[in-house]
Amino acid sequence: MRMAIDILQVLLLILIAPLVRGVVARLKARIQNRRGASIFRPYSDLAKLFRKEDMVPSTASFIFRLAPMALFAVTVIAAAFFPVLRGSALLGTTGDFFILVYLFALGRFLLMLGAMDGGSSFGGMGASREALVSTLAEVPLLLALVALGMVSHTASIAKMVLWTTGQDFFQLSAVHALALAAMVLAAIAETGRIPVDNPTTHLELTMIHEAMILEYSGPSLALIEWASAVKLTGLMALLIGLFFPWGIAAAFSLPMLILALVLWIAKLGALAIALALVECSVAKLRMYLVPDFLGVASALAILAVVFTALMR
Amino acid sequence: MILLLVLFIPLAAALLVLSFRDPRMVAGSALVAGALEVVAIGIAAWNIHLKGVVQAGRYLRADGLTSFFLINLGLITALVLIYSAGYMRHVPEGRFSSLRWFYALVFFFLFTMVAVYLSANLGMMWICVEATTLASALLVGFYNTEGSVEAGWKYLVVCTVGIAFALFGTIVFYLAAVKGGVGSESALDWSSLMNAASGLAAKHDLLKLAFVFVAIGYGTKIGFVPMHSWLPDAHAEAPSPISAMLSAVLLNCALYALLRFDAIISHAIGGWFSHTLLLIFGGFSVTVASLLMIVQRDLKRLLAYSSIEHLGIVAIGIGVGGSLGLFGALLHTFNHSIAKTLLFFTAGNVRENLGTLRMERIRGMARSLPWTGGALVLGTLALAGLPPFGLFVSEFMIFMAAFSATHYFIAFLMLAAISVVFGALLYHFQHMLTGEAERPAARTGLRVFEFATIAICAACLLALGLHIPAALTALLRGALAVIQ
């Protein structure tokens, strides 16, 4: 039964992910005084893409098709790390955040290879930029998580979530503030949102992620899009779990689970609104300003670690 | 009796070869005489092994130390004679520089060195050491070229002056002994001095004075820095077999003399003073020689400086004392003499086939002279004190002794110096072996004599690096028993 709930969490994340995207897009449209597309648009996009045939460049090797599948698979596994309804997850209990971060890295690595397999200059450009951003984003992300791990004396995500649930919101130390800031910045970079990357542009000077997947079409593209959506939602879930977990089902009972679900969706919506606001109010950074952006994140994360050590 | 034989075979041989004119006769008789001498030395060593001390008259005595050095001498001389048979073919015809004179002088030289080893009397020993200089000076100047004459002259004068101080030291020693109550007849007799050593403690200031002079004197002959100045010239300018003899036996000969004095002093007033002196000399020699090896241009000069460095290591080995240190030091002299013989023979081949010893003009030996080049590599590795060659073992012992005796400074100085030496050797030899040869070699192969001698040396080095035969150990223990 509990197993079932854990699996349910994973499915929930995977299935709701496109919706989150749709919502964010819709919100942005509204903020920009456009009507915008339906919030279910991403689902239909995915369906359409899955029905199309898979175009493979003549130069490409098997990597080209392997990459999206592996990416999606890895992301699905990663999704099993995030507690959503109750303070446990399929893999998030025994598995720690190091594995999580490196699972994302694996997916990204394969995608970079897939991008370069196309043999066009766009793929290489995207891969190279992605390499820069992800390298620099990994440091603050990991350090922030390390800081939280130090506070809660565990590395397992679920246990960290439970620990935070045990705390009173107003008792939470400055560490959490710093870590939160660092993680948000890192997450923006990881998921390739404004101001680091713009998922809607196709202007070669600015695009990073889009340049990587320029060669992809049909089911492969669908897998990639879906995977990145899951990643976005997953990281949101992680933020929620680590910083605002209250309401998550401590005991195992149906009403509490339902309450948890409702609360979680509410928090998700709040985060989506915040994201939309940020994306509308901030301009995309020049690529060589991204390192500074992430440098700030790293600085915050390092501070978080130092404070944790000091405030034991 | 056997000692007389050992002593006078060379003298007889010298006179004999002078009486011949035909070069083949000369070389042949030399080889025969050499063989006889080696046999005689062997028998003598065996007798010593059985009896401990062999005495002949008042002035001839041989003990463990003697037999060790004698065997070393015999081995190297045999190699030198064999090599010369192949090497000394075209020699100048002049006063004292013809083939027969070459062999005659070699045997005189041998005679004087044997005499050094056999003389029981320190004064007598001094006379013989001086005689070695006189006997070898003509050999150094053998080729009668500008360089060799200059080298011979410097060798003669510098060593004579240095040795003169050793005589002064011997006199002071004699004085100390006489004042110390030793009968003036036996006041220079080594073993009676050894026995009376403890009684001489009162005369420590005289003994110290004596040792300072002796160390300077014999140190000049050993080639301790800063009295080493004659050594590179002589080694570089002498015919290669003679360079081998100088470096491999003559230095040991002077070292032997110094050891005798050191033994008495250490017994009389404790080892501190003499050993400190040796450490100072050793430290200087090792440092200066290793640095100077970097900037050498002539192959044989390089080898000469490496001799200085290795004798410095030996001095350090004696200086740090302890049976391990002494054992290592003696073993090192043995290893070093073999390695040096090998390398000087190789240098001989180089000069013969490429017509030069200027290292910047020797290139691509690995291809043009594979065998000589190979020998050069072996010798270099051995000289650099790398396994699996003998010098690694002896240096290892000396290091162990140095560290166990907590002589850290000198030990680390030695470590540094050895690294510098390795760098220098590597630099020079790498350039000689690799690259494109300027001119084709006269002969790429080796003559049987050359091959035989070089092969023997290489085999000995390798064997000594992997395993010290019991016989050698016994020999060394015998030697230690004498001076400890």
Next chain:
Amino acid sequence: MIQAFDVLLTVLLLVPAVVLVVRRWPSARIISSALLFCSLATGLAIAGIAFWSGKHVSADLSKWAPFPFSLSLDRLSAFFLFLICLIGMPVTLFSISYIERHYAGARRDWLWVLLPLFVLSMLLVVTASTGFAFLFGWELMTLFSAALIMVDGDSKERRHNIFIYLLMMHAGAALVIGAFFLFLPHAPGLDFAQIRNSVALLPQPFRTAIFLLAFVGFGTKAGIIPLHLWLPKAHPIAPTPVSALMSAVMLKTAVYGFVRFAFDFLGGGPAWWGYLVLIFGGLSGVLGVLYAIAEHDLKRLLAYHSAENIGIIYLALGAALVFVANHAPMWATLALLAGLLHCLNHAIFKGLLFLGAGAIADSTHTLNLEELGGLLKRMRVTGTAFLIACCSISGLPLFNGFVSEWLLFRSFLAASGLHNLTAATILPLATGVLALIGGLAAACFAKVYGVAFLGRPRNQQAENAREVSLPMRLGMVLLAIACVVIGVLPGLLLRPLGATVQEFLPGATLPEEAVSLATLMPWIALSVTLLVIAIALMRRVKKTVPTWACGLPGLNARMQYTSTAFSKPLRKVFSRVYKPDRAVEVLPAGQPFFPNSISYRSVRTTSFEKSMYRPVVDAVVATAYRLRRLQTGNMQVYLLYIFVALIALLMFMRWS
């Protein structure tokens, strides 16, 4: 088992003899390689048994040697022996055909003579249980490796590199000798047992001196920056199987030596030792990978990555030292576990990478990334194996590199439990360094693999590249399998490694967290594979089309992103490290429009050779020249020296 051990040694000694004696036979090299392979297999078996069962083997050869000379296998030695043989076997397989194809006559014979001797020397080093045996093997290892490099050819540059290699190795060896001998005043001899027993009497200054000597001495061999100077010089010029052995195995012998000294002999020390090691580990980790990213010659790039991985290993060792100093043996165990395991992992994937480089050179005759491309379609096996190696070295999950890095991450995190504030701050921060290293490594190998194996071939040779011969493929496949097995089933190694650490680290216990990965990894691997298969089954048929070129025709290989271009952003961000010297040359000069050619050049100007080594060498040589002037050639001056020496000694006598 002891007999087996002796047999192994003798056979290894035998192989060169066989080659030399029967080298006229056509089958001589087959015999010798077979012998070599079998002896390595025996070694693997012995080491395996000793490692997993913890049964000690020892062979005393003192009666043959001038000094106490005995070999023994405790678990630590067994582990490293296992490592040597594990890498040695595939490398031998690879060499069988590689050497045949690339060398002929005397050179080939020499390779087959020296290769077993090289292996033997490394084997001596890790199994030696007396100082003499250790140093004997240590020096021989340098000699034989250098000889193997020399066999490959001769040129001015090669000469220079070999010179630097030998010189640095010898200097390092001198320090190691010093480290050994400093035990002597308190130990009766250099037998490891004697050393261990005597250490209790050792005063602190001695411990520190020994530690520092060992750190620098072994560090030179391991190639931690800034002692790495020889690494990118020696590895690229060696014959490929040799560079594989040098980078994969020889460096590890240095780590072995350091672990022996720092933990087994000295049993750890003050915390600053740990921080020292940690700092230099981090330094060489980051700088190593950054230098690697800027490289385009595959072998030199890999050499710099050796420096990086050694850096990771030293991070682990440093952490372990800190833990020991803070009386947390359990976490020290975890850190040491990470370090040792990373030794094995690095050996496997670095060996594989070098073999892959060899395969590339074999079929395209170049190692310059800018001339490669599209090899995966032409060399499927090599490409796949190389991909696995790339994933492993980038520390990605499901592959072995991740396991050790994860262990290291966990031990860093565990430091937050320490009472000592410094340790509790610095070690967790080190996770950031490790993360940076990992990210950069991933970027670098995305570049390598993407440029070399994917996209279009950049020149004709790459176009006509063909898959390499069976033995070479076999060698690589074996190593690739090892990568995956360790990556998926780390449990195989964790417990025996824990036991290994317990053998020489007092109070060591294996924390349970360490094993959590072992339980989790297989599941993740399984589910990923299943998912991929499932999706693959669902996929529609593919349709091959030309690459999209914004609607224009004629997209060619020159329009692909080059290796230089790929690394540009990172080089720009870290330009502080590179201090690049850039130059853009437009021809014809003067007119900005429609140039015939635009060439761009950017070289790294930071070099420890210039800033650190040159001055020292120059100083030494200058001193030498100054001394040379004392040898004036004027005999009267010489006589003066003698008199001066005499007077000096007389004064010394008066005042002593």
Next chain:
Amino acid sequence: MGLFETEAAKALASSAVFLFMTVLLIAAAKRISTCIVMFSAQSVVLVLQVLAVAHMRHSKEAYAVAGLVLIVKAAAIPYALFRIVDALKAPHDVSASTTSSQSVFIAAGLILLSFFAVQPYAGVLGVDEAMLAAAVALVLAGGFLMVSRKKALMQVVGLLVLDNGIFLAALATTFGMPLVIEIGVVFDLLMGVFLMGLFVFRIRDTFEHLDVSKLRRLRG
């Protein structure tokens, strides 16, 4: 001790003065032949001293030594040197690197120095200070000659003077070494001079000059 003995002892003590004179004269000398004469004179003085010692101690050996020294050092060697000088047909000046007045002053300084040097020992050994000082002075002077005179032959002379010093030291401190040793030493000296003479000729033949300070082909 009888009358003659005391006389002999006095003679012995005062004879040191003659040695100092020879030293100063050698230092001042401009021509090689003068130096050789001075050297033989010096040797004669030594002979006399040996005779005195022999007389005092009634030792046959000492007489023999005296004879030996007289023959070799006072007669044979100087004669040989003269022959060489003639045979060389080279300019006879010593070509000193110091002017003769400087040389004299330096020599005098060396003599003083030697007095200071032997002071602590003379008392302990109970030997006549003047003689011991003379011995040391000769050694130092010999060294000085070898360092400051550029002519090859002067090196020989310097060496001989130095050797005289050592001989005198032996005489002063221990009334001479055993006869055998003395014979050997003197023989070595003879051979040494002979060889040096040989080399002097070779130098002349190969370099057309006798200036040892110009023999600087081998250096470094």
